[in-house]
Amino acid sequence: MRGETRSFRQRLLTWFDEHRRSLPWRTEPTLYKTVLSEFMLQQTRVETVLPYFECWLQRFPDFAALAAASEEEVLRQWEGLGYYARARNLHRLAKAVDQEGVPQDTEGWRRLPGIGPYTAAAIGSIAQGLPEPVIDGNVVRVLTRLQNDATEFGSAEAARRRFLPLARELIDPARPGAFNEALMELGATTCRKHRPDCLLCPVREFCEGHAAGRADSLPRLARKSTRRRTVARLFLLRDDTLLLEEYPADAPRLAGLAELPELPEPPPGKPVLTRTRAISSESIREEIHALSASHPMVKKILRRPGLRTVPLRELAAVSLSGPHRRWITALLAERKSGQA
Ligand code: SF4
Numbered sequence: 001m002r003g004e005t006r007s008f009r010q011r012l013l014t015w016f017d018e019h020r021r022s023l024p025w026r027t028e029p030t031l032y033k034t035v036l037s038e039f040m041l042q043q044t045r046v047e048t049v050l051p052y053f054e055c056w057l058q059r060f061p062d063f064a065a066l067a068a069a070s071e072e073e074v075l076r077q078w079e080g081l082g083y084y085a086r087a088r089n090l091h092r093l094a095k096a097v098d099q100e101g102v103p104q105d106t107e108g109w110r111r112l113p114g115i116g117p118y119t120a121a122a123i124g125s126i127a128q129g130l131p132e133p134v135i136d137g138n139v140v141r142v143l144t145r146l147q148n149d150a151t152e153f154g155s156a157e158a159a160r161r162r163f164l165p166l167a168r169e170l171i172d173p174a175r176p177g178a179f180n181e182a183l184m185e186l187g188a189t190t191c192r193k194h195r196p197d198c199l200l201c202p203v204r205e206f207c208e209g210h211a212a213g214r215a216d217s218l219p220r221l222a223r224k225s226t227r228r229r230t231v232a233r234l235f236l237l238r239d240d241t242l243l244l245e246e247y248p249a250d251a252p253r254l255a256g257l258a259e260l261p262e263l264p265e266p267p268p269g270k271p272v273l274t275r276t277r278a279i280s281s282e283s284i285r286e287e288i289h290a291l292s293a294s295h296p297m298v299k300k301i302l303r304r305p306g307l308r309t310v311p312l313r314e315l316a317a318v319s320l321s322g323p324h325r326r327w328i329t330a331l332l333a334e335r336k337s338g339q340a
Helices: 005-019 031-041 046-059 063-068 071-078 085-100 106-110 117-128 137-147 156-170 176-189 296-301 312-317 322-339
Strands: 227-234 241-246 273-279 282-289 307-311
Touching: 005 156, 005 176, 031 046, 031 085, 031 117, 046 071, 063 085, 071 085, 106 117, 117 176, 137 156, 137 176, 156 176, 241 312, 273 322, 282 322, 307 312
Parallel strands: 227 282
Antiparallel strands: 241 307, 273 282
16 A cells, blocks of 8 residues: 555544544444444445334334343344344343443454444444454455465455455544544545546545456455255135244244244246345245145145244234245236135
8 A cells, every 4th residue: 555554544434524424323323223234234235224224123112122022022023134144142131231231342242142343343443442343345356456376265264364464554533433434434435346436536536446457357256156046935825814833932043033943845837936146156946836835845845834824914913034025926916816
């Protein structure tokens, strides 16, 4: 990176103070709002989080209110945001903070559920003024370009480790939270993955990648191979009841949530609905099949624990995973229009 660290900080923070996006967790910020936003923003875009954040704050305005809620209520409020382990961890964290008080350093935060090094540094710096650098994908992109570093990184963690010393050196000890947010904001809005807006960049004169004319080819990340698979699901509607599969409380991913039951394999015949979705490095084709209770494949799965029939009028009260609620709503609407 070119130039002096002190001028870099000043330039970046002045830009951030003038141009930062107005986000609800930045309005009258509190520790609770910072923690909540960090949990919701894990693997989820800001635009998706905004409506959930507002509703959540109305229902659970602070750690005590969240700690007092049942897990079922918490999951219902999270419904549609995905990665439900975050909701359960946040609930457990609220109980710990409510009972034992607020951690005062990043080590203390890391002992709480759902908190890794990134989230601990983000909460510690933004809400408590701790001089801890935060390195997310946006920050890696900015730092790689500032350094004109053409290393091919095998993983996000490898890139994070590489840039930790530089981030520690750059962070402004007087405003560590604002500095971290500014670097992330620069990556999200200006130093974008494709076609960075270098002409509008407040730190252009410090940037080696821009000077070398190859900023948009950085960072170099090893290509992840995408695994593709098909999941077949059952849509069994009988006498205005729908068959659902509820996951037990100790299930690793979807504890306490219900979904359309999975079939052992795609049956012959055309599905009534197909959707493709990406989860981590997997591309999953979901096929939903409307089969009767006498179909051999259905007979086979009916003995599975966790299956239950739910009257349609009670569906709204069931904690369904987000995509499944959308699929079921679409299929029921289609059925209704077919009956009309
Ligand atoms: S000059 Fe361009 S490449 Fe360099 S940090 Fe700014 S936006 Fe990114």
